[in-house]
Amino acid sequence: MKSMRIIGLGLVFLLGGLAAAWADEPTPMSNKEAIDLVQTHANYMWTLVAACLVFFMQAGFAMVETGFTRAKNAINIMMKNLMDFSMGSIAFWAVGFGLMFGATKTGWFGTSGFFFSDFSPDGDPWVLAFWMFQVVFAATAATIVSGAMAERTKFVGYLVYSVIVSAVIYPIFGSWAWGGLFNGGGWLEGLGFIDFAGSTVVHSVGGWAALAGAIVLGPRMGKYGKDGSIKPIMGHSMTLAALGVFILWLGWFGFNPGSTTTADKSIAMIFVNTNLAAAAGCIMAMFTSWIKFGKPEVGMSLNGALAGLVGITAGCANVSPGSSIIIGAIAGVLVVLSVVFFDRIRVDDPVGAVSVHGVCGAWGTLAAGLFNMGGTSMAIIGVQLLGMAACFVWTFTLAFTMFKLIDKIVGLRVSPEEELEGLDLTEHGGVAYPDFGVASTHGGIAPLAGGSMTPGAVRVGIPVNQE
Amino acid sequence: MKKIEAVIKPFRLDEVKDALNRLGVSGMTISEVKGFGRQRGHKEVYRGTEYQVDFVPKVKIEIVVATEMVDKVVATIAENANTQKVGDGKIFVLPLEQAVRIRTGESGKDAI
Numbered sequence: 001m002k003s004m005r006i007i008g009l010g011l012v013f014l015l016g017g018l019a020a021a022w023a024d025e026p027t028p029m030s031n032k033e034a035i036d037l038v039q040t041h042a043n044y045m046w047t048l049v050a051a052c053l054v055f056f057m058q059a060g061f062a063m064v065e066t067g068f069t070r071a072k073n074a075i076n077i078m079m080k081n082l083m084d085f086s087m088g089s090i091a092f093w094a095v096g097f098g099l100m101f102g103a104t105k106t107g108w109f110g111t112s113g114f115f116f117s118d119f120s121p122d123g124d125p126w127v128l129a130f131w132m133f134q135v136v137f138a139a140t141a142a143t144i145v146s147g148a149m150a151e152r153t154k155f156v157g158y159l160v161y162s163v164i165v166s167a168v169i170y171p172i173f174g175s176w177a178w179g180g181l182f183n184g185g186g187w188l189e190g191l192g193f194i195d196f197a198g199s200t201v202v203h204s205v206g207g208w209a210a211l212a213g214a215i216v217l218g219p220r221m222g223k224y225g226k227d228g229s230i231k232p233i234m235g236h237s238m239t240l241a242a243l244g245v246f247i248l249w250l251g252w253f254g255f256n257p258g259s260t261t262t263a264d265k266s267i268a269m270i271f272v273n274t275n276l277a278a279a280a281g282c283i284m285a286m287f288t289s290w291i292k293f294g295k296p297e298v299g300m301s302l303n304g305a306l307a308g309l310v311g312i313t314a315g316c317a318n319v320s321p322g323s324s325i326i327i328g329a330i331a332g333v334l335v336v337l338s339v340v341f342f343d344r345i346r347v348d349d350p351v352g353a354v355s356v357h358g359v360c361g362a363w364g365t366l367a368a369g370l371f372n373m374g375g376t377s378m379a380i381i382g383v384q385l386l387g388m389a390a391c392f393v394w395t396f397t398l399a400f401t402m403f404k405l406i407d408k409i410v411g412l413r414v415s416p417e418e419e420l421e422g423l424d425l426t427e428h429g430g431v432a433y434p435d436f437g438v439a440s441t442h443g444g445i446a447p448l449a450g451g452s453m454t455p456g457a458v459r460v461g462i463p464v465n466q467e
Numbered sequence: 468m469k470k471i472e473a474v475i476k477p478f479r480l481d482e483v484k485d486a487l488n489r490l491g492v493s494g495m496t497i498s499e500v501k502g503f504g505r506q507r508g509h510k511e512v513y514r515g516t517e518y519q520v521d522f523v524p525k526v527k528i529e530i531v532v533a534t535e536m537v538d539k540v541v542a543t544i545a546e547n548a549n550t551q552k553v554g555d556g557k558i559f560v561l562p563l564e565q566a567v568r569i570r571t572g573e574s575g576k577d578a579i
Contacts, residue, residue: 232513289515299514340515352514 042263047129050258054136057251058085058143060244064306065147067241068299068351070233072422073151074432080150080158084142087159088166092138097131100138100171101182109172110184118183130182133261137202140255141170144206147351149213151220151233152419155427157412161213161402169398170205173391177201181261192380193387194372196270197259199314199364200391207358208392211347212399217413219348221420230343233350238298245302249278252309256316266317273316274309277328281308284332292336300336303352307335307360314361315368323371330367331360362388468563468579469537473528474502475548475556480526482547487530490543493579495530506554525556531566531579 062081066074094115102110112118118127142165149158176186177195195201222231235241256274257267285304289297308328312319315327338355349355369384370376406412413419418426425431475483480497487495501522508521532540541558549555566578 230516232516232518234513289512293512293515293517295512297512297514336515343515 039263043261044126044129046263046267047133047258047261050254051129051133051136053251053254054133054140054258055251057136057140057248057255060247060249060251061140061143061147063240063244063247064302065150065244065351067237067239067244068147068235069150070422071236071433071436072424074236074424075428075430076155076423077146077150078432079155079428080146080153081143083159084146084162084166085139087162088139088142089135091163091166092135092171093131095167096138096171097134098171099168100174101130101134101179101184102175104175104179104184104186107176107179107185107187107190109175110179112183127182130261133258137198137255138166138170138174141198141202141206141209142166144203144353144357145210145213147353148210148349149217150350151423152217152413153213154411154414155423156410157403157406160406160410164402165209165399169209169395169402170202173205173394174201176390177387188383188387188390191383191386193383194318194368194380195314195365195387196317196368197256197313199310199312199361199368200387203310203313203357203361204365204388204391205395207354207356207361208395209399210349210353211358212396213403214347214349214354216400216403216407217348219346220350221416223348224346235299235350241302242298245305248306249309252278252313256313260317269321270316272321273312273319273324276321276324277308277312277316277331278305279308280325280328281305281311281332281335284329285336286332288333288336292340299352300339303335303339303356304332306356307331310357310360311364311367314364315371318368318373319371320373323367323373327364327367327371331363334363335360362392468531468566468576469534470561470563471528471530471532471537471540471544471558472561473544473548473556473558474500474525475528475544476550476554477524477526479548479550480528483528483544486543486547487540490536490539492530492532492536492540495528497529498527500525500527504554504557523554531563533576533579 058081062078065081066077069077097116098112098114099110102112102114104110113127116127116131142162145161145165146158175184176188177193178189178201179186180189220233223233224230252274253271257270260267260270282301282305285307286296286301288304289295289300308331311327311331312324316324319327335352335355338359339349339352342349342354347354365384365388366381369380372380403412414423414426473483477499484495502525503521503523506523508519508523510517511520512518528544530540537560541560544558565574567574568578
């Protein structure tokens with residue numbers, strides 16, 4: 001009797017166990033779905049982490065720009081950087097994303113996806129992740145201009161620019177080269193244009209818009225003498241500028257490898273290419289400045305690192321690490337020569353934005369064709385040149401026209417008195433460093449007369465304020 | 468009473484201050500200034516543009532001493548600020564009308 005019970009119990013357990021095992025057994029089909037889902041999740045993770053890194057580049061730009069400009073304009077630089085990201089984000093959400101990545105019949109601009117119409121709460125959230133990644137790219141292009149237009153631009157004029165560049169200028173060109181990454185498809189990418197992370201789409205667009213702005217504005221007071229001399233206007237903090245470049249370098253590790261929007265092994269080479277190009281650019285810019293001016297100069301070296309980064313951005317996924325060094329090195333030499341050139345033709349660019357992003361962006365795009373690992377050809381180079389030219393024509397003419405219009409309607413440049421006093425006080429009613437400098441009748445609130453002095457009046461150098 | 472103004476190289480300040488303290492000089496005012504004498508400036512480079520910088524950072528010390536002490540004070544400052552190189556600075560002795568201690572209202576010799 002007892003043994004019967006035991007056997008019976010044992011059978012129950014055995015059968016129960018078997019039933020449970022049969023019910024959970026994985027099939028080949030469900031395995032693949034699960035694996036694909038993990039990959040999809042990884043893609044989201046990587047894309048959004050990369051978006052964070054690219055977002056952080058905004059801090060980098062802010063620090064570079066303020067380091068290379070005077071203390072009396074530091075608040076204005078911060079406001080411009082805050083706003084070109086904030087207003088750009090909304091503009092890109094409303095209009096830009098649709099123009100860049102919406103469905104297109106012509107291949108020249110998108111016509112769907114405005115105000116986030118692709119999103120629905122129970123739909124595929126990939127549009128959110130993709131948008132997040134793309135908006136920080138748009139913001140990068142927008143903020144490049146702020147540096148070239150520093151120290152003399154009306155804040156209102158800059159706000160208007162921020163909206164237009166993020167809503168129209170950047171996205172439409174972007175659609176030609178990258179529309180196919182989402183719902184669209186551009187004529188330029190259809191020709192095989194190579195610009196993996198945006199040497200042209202982001203950096204040249206920013207650079208040529210910066211050139212247009214600098215030209216329409218004119219140079220800062222005291223920068224160029226009537227006798228043809230060039231008077232340096234020293235930035236107030238090389239340490240902030242260097243911090244900014246390091247932050248940008250870090251952020252570029254999201255910018256370039258993140259452009260895969262896929263978590264796979266290809267990002268490794270992109271990381272390496274990015275770093276090697278930056279290093280080579282920094283070194284060659286330093287040596288170039290050493291040879292040309294007698295001392296290794298910090299401003300040029302910092303620009304050189306950025307030039308290398310911009311230069312590799314187009315080809316980071318299709319050139320070898322060895323090529324990256326060459327591309328970065330050439331960018332490092334180019335940027336020094338370009339900065340000197342623009343000063344010589346009296347285009348005042350306080351931070352070298354046009355040289356770093358416009359000129360080296362173009363070089364990087366050409367290099368992506370020249371150093372293509374699959375081999376180069378006249379056809380490939382031709383398409384690259386076409387893209388570079390299309391970018392310049394589109395961006396420069398639109399931006400130039402826009403800045404001229406802004407100038408006519410609200411005014412683009414501040415008055416000479418405002419420029420001398422400093423935009424912090426005149427545009428924003430504030431002082432960036434109220435505790436620094438000699439105590440004045442306002443108890444240390446007002447900036448030092450002239451405003452180009454760093455704390456303690458120990459800085460060597462003549463504040464250049466009058467023509 | 469006389470007022471002594473000395474423009475010296477900034478890094479000699481501590482030596483001069485300590486030497487003056489040992490001498491019994493009880494107070495001083497310093498300011499950070501720029502200037503040049505026969506030590507003209509030098510060339511600097513900023514982002515590819517060379518420029519001449521004429522003014523060199525200095526420190527100005529101002530002290531008020533009894534007339535009897537002037538020679539000793541001038542000699543002390545000169546000795547401690549001297550680096551045997553161009554740009555060591557200059558010392559000026561000025562006549563002084565009056566000195567007043569704010570807290571107590573003392574004036575004249577009692578104020579220094």
